[in-house]
Amino acid sequence: MLLSYFTEQPMSAYPEQAAVNLSPDDHPARHAGDTIVLFSNKHFDRAEASRLYQERMVEYRAVEEVGFDAIMVNEHHGGPYCMNARCNITSAALVAITERVKILQAGNPLPLWDNPIQLAEEIAMLDLMSGGRIIAGMIRGGGPEQIINDVNPVYNRDRFEEAHELIIKAWTTPGPFRWDGEHYQVRVVNPWVLPLSEPHPRILVPGVSSPETIAFAARHAYPFLGLNTTLEATKKMWSYYHEVAAEAGYESGPQHRGYLMRIHVAETEEKAIRNAEEFMWMLGEFTGIGRPHWVAPTGYSGFDSRMARLKNIKNFSVSLKTQLEAGTIIAGTPEQVIPKIKMWLEETRPGILVFHANEGKVDHQSSMSCIRLMGEEVLPAVREIGKELELVGPDEVDAPVSLAHARSRVGAQQV
Amino acid sequence: MKHILELATGPVAYSAQGEGPAVIVLHRDVVSPGDSPFLAALAQHYEVYAIDLPGFGASPRPAWLRNVTQLATLTLHGIKALDLPPCPLIGLGFGGWVAADVATQDNSLVSELVLVSPWGVKPTNGEIADFVLYSLEEWASLGFHDPSNYVTYCGDGIEPDVLRKWDDARETVSAVAWKPIGHSRQLAAMLSLISVPTQVVWGSDDAIVPPGCARDWATAMPTATTVVINEAGHQVDLEAPVRLSEIVHGFINSTQTLEVK
Numbered sequence: 095m096l097l098s099y100f101t102e103q104p105m106s107a108y109p110e111q112a113a114v115n116l117s118p119d120d121h122p123a124r125h126a127g128d129t130i131v132l133f134s135n136k137h138f139d140r141a142e143a144s145r146l147y148q149e150r151m152v153e154y155r156a157v158e159e160v161g162f163d164a165i166m167v168n169e170h171h172g173g174p175y176c177m178n179a180r181c182n183i184t185s186a187a188l189v190a191i192t193e194r195v196k197i198l199q200a201g202n203p204l205p206l207w208d209n210p211i212q213l214a215e216e217i218a219m220l221d222l223m224s225g226g227r228i229i230a231g232m233i234r235g236g237g238p239e240q241i242i243n244d245v246n247p248v249y250n251r252d253r254f255e256e257a258h259e260l261i262i263k264a265w266t267t268p269g270p271f272r273w274d275g276e277h278y279q280v281r282v283v284n285p286w287v288l289p290l291s292e293p294h295p296r297i298l299v300p301g302v303s304s305p306e307t308i309a310f311a312a313r314h315a316y317p318f319l320g321l322n323t324t325l326e327a328t329k330k331m332w333s334y335y336h337e338v339a340a341e342a343g344y345e346s347g348p349q350h351r352g353y354l355m356r357i358h359v360a361e362t363e364e365k366a367i368r369n370a371e372e373f374m375w376m377l378g379e380f381t382g383i384g385r386p387h388w389v390a391p392t393g394y395s396g397f398d399s400r401m402a403r404l405k406n407i408k409n410f411s412v413s414l415k416t417q418l419e420a421g422t423i424i425a426g427t428p429e430q431v432i433p434k435i436k437m438w439l440e441e442t443r444p445g446i447l448v449f450h451a452n453e454g455k456v457d458h459q460s461s462m463s464c465i466r467l468m469g470e471e472v473l474p475a476v477r478e479i480g481k482e483l484e485l486v487g488p489d490e491v492d493a494p495v496s497l498a499h500a501r502s503r504v505g506a507q508q509v
Numbered sequence: 510m511k512h513i514l515e516l517a518t519g520p521v522a523y524s525a526q527g528e529g530p531a532v533i534v535l536h537r538d539v540v541s542p543g544d545s546p547f548l549a550a551l552a553q554h555y556e557v558y559a560i561d562l563p564g565f566g567a568s569p570r571p572a573w574l575r576n577v578t579q580l581a582t583l584t585l586h587g588i589k590a591l592d593l594p595p596c597p598l599i600g601l602g603f604g605g606w607v608a609a610d611v612a613t614q615d616n617s618l619v620s621e622l623v624l625v626s627p628w629g630v631k632p633t634n635g636e637i638a639d640f641v642l643y644s645l646e647e648w649a650s651l652g653f654h655d656p657s658n659y660v661t662y663c664g665d666g667i668e669p670d671v672l673r674k675w676d677d678a679r680e681t682v683s684a685v686a687w688k689p690i691g692h693s694r695q696l697a698a699m700l701s702l703i704s705v706p707t708q709v710v711w712g713s714d715d716a717i718v719p720p721g722c723a724r725d726w727a728t729a730m731p732t733a734t735t736v737v738i739n740e741a742g743h744q745v746d747l748e749a750p751v752r753l754s755e756i757v758h759g760f761i762n763s764t765q766t767l768e769v770k
Binding site: 121123131132241244246247248249385386387388391392393397 | 643644647673
């Protein structure tokens with residue numbers, strides 16, 4: 095298994111009461127309680143933010159030391175729920191402060207880039223500098239990302255697919271060549287940095303429930319990372335992935351399945367539950383609280399699909415107690431959480447498991463303690479369970495990085 | 510009842526009502542769920558052709574459509590296909606932007622231009638509100654001077670099929686007018702190409718395009734006349750339909766009387 099650590103790197107020092115209230119100078123479209131898009135950054139505390147960034151770096155070092163295989167980093171914009179405004183910047187910091195772990199990007203929002211070649215170059219630099227440790231997650235980005243970065247949601251999916259195609263070609267086809275696409279036109283494609291990994295870094299596609307995105311990942315044989323989906327939704331996701339993979343001509347396995355699990359571990363159950371409450375900050379909406387038309391703006395996907403997506407987001411608003419019972423949040427001592435993780439592994443069979451461990455206002459000391467307990471007690475047990483269940487990560491079976499790569503391998507049998 | 514004009518690029522729908530000389534009306538970005546009182550008032554004097562702009566109502570949006578000028582070109586070809594003598598062109602809100610762009614491309618089919626709270630020109634003071642930040646219902650409500658008029662025209666709860674139509678319309682507006690928000694950096698310069706008599710009308714309490722923007726249009730089109738209707742928001746055609754119809758009728762009469770003299 096590939097076992098990864100993750101935190102949203104929340105800006106937990108913002109004044110919550112300011113978000114709860116409406117201020118006379120608020121934008122007229124803001125509602126009381128909104129914490130994204132129109133929640134004024136006058137509430138951003140620069141000194142506290144600097145402290146939080148530095149604490150995260152200490153924690154990331156510890157994550158490597160205790161034995162995780164990877165550190166996952168993501169990117170969001172326009173709200174205190176995530177201080178990673180650029181996935182590649184945090185990745186670069188991780189390249190510098192770690193030596194072994196994979197850097198799992200989850201990921202770069204492709205449509206936000208007006209020149210995808212610049213992104214191809216940045217990822218290539220990271221892969222070269224890290225000695226090939228980059229997993230290049232690619233995403234469409236959420237609604238707030240489109241609004242804050244002024245990217246038209248109507249063309250989001252088209253831009254995602256075209257940018258992906260262009261980046262892969264830039265990494266795999268010798269330049270110079272010209273790209274005359276629908277959304278991107280590049281006069282000379284000839285980047286003089288190419289990734290160390292050949293033909294290119296492993297790609298991963300994170301997502302929630304969009305069938306189009308699952309199908310995209312499956313068509314390319316890229317691992318899909320389910321983001322905190324319910325047990326039932328996760329099973330449906332894998333069933334659909336398997337179906338599309340079969341149509342594409344291969345059999346999907348654990349190496350194609352990833353899962354982001356909200357889990358907190360502490361010395362006592364009481365402390366773990368108290369810290370797990372922080373998964374419910376912002377009413378449990380881990381991408382912050384905002385208007386539905388920001389989260390899923392018109393054109394981002396079809397009308398029905400957006401309505402379904404909003405329904406799924408609302409599911410996060412259920413109480414901590416309900417989520418603990420459903421297993422969508424796991425909290426406790428190492429002994430308590432291991433059987434619950436085992437249940438998820440047995441039921442959904444992922445080869446990539448990401449522990450979304452420290453959220454909201456969980457302090458540095460508790461985060462460090464959680465990381466240490468995970469490393470000392472949880473990871474070894476999970477690895478054993480993974481072996482028993484034959485849950486292999488992509489590298490363990492030397493899986494090709496894509497279906498195209500599989501087809502180019504002479505005598506390749508396994509995708 | 511909708512009629513269809515078959516253009517080489519796809520169908521364009523329109524409806525017609527009333528009797529008399531023809532006028533053409535281009536709608537706002539949000540269409541009222543019910544019948545338009547403005548079109549009904551206008552139909553007392555004219556045969557009113559209301560075109561569904563490509564991407565709105567019964568006119569599909571061509572996948573390649575990227576900006577308002579292309580939308581105006583399709584509209585112009587729709588107007589040609591109606592095969593009418595030159596007639597007044599009235600544009601409401603977003604449709605005002607399209608109407609102005611049509612007239613910059615070809616004056617020959619337009620006898621008079623009436624622009625009601627038009628989008629399209631960057632206001633010197635204030636800014637055009639950003640539809641993306643508001644829900645469909647909030648946006649429709651924002652267009653009224655008197656919030657109670659929202660309930661009058663849209664009802665207590667928006668039916669899902671109406672919401673879907675509003676969403677479809679917003680998708681087209683996003684597709685062609687995402688950036689810059691609701692205007693073109695070039696339109697003001699192009700307006701000098703319009704040679705037909707032009708009337709600009711604005712609601713005094715327009716929360717979507719600031720009423721002061723009327724001055725920007727007047728600067729770009731020195732021969733245009735401007736009228737402000739008090740106690741009306743962006744959706745002048747809903748809040749002051751009879752007054753607006755009278756202004757349009759009076760303007761057309763005045764220019765055509767001048768032509769006879």
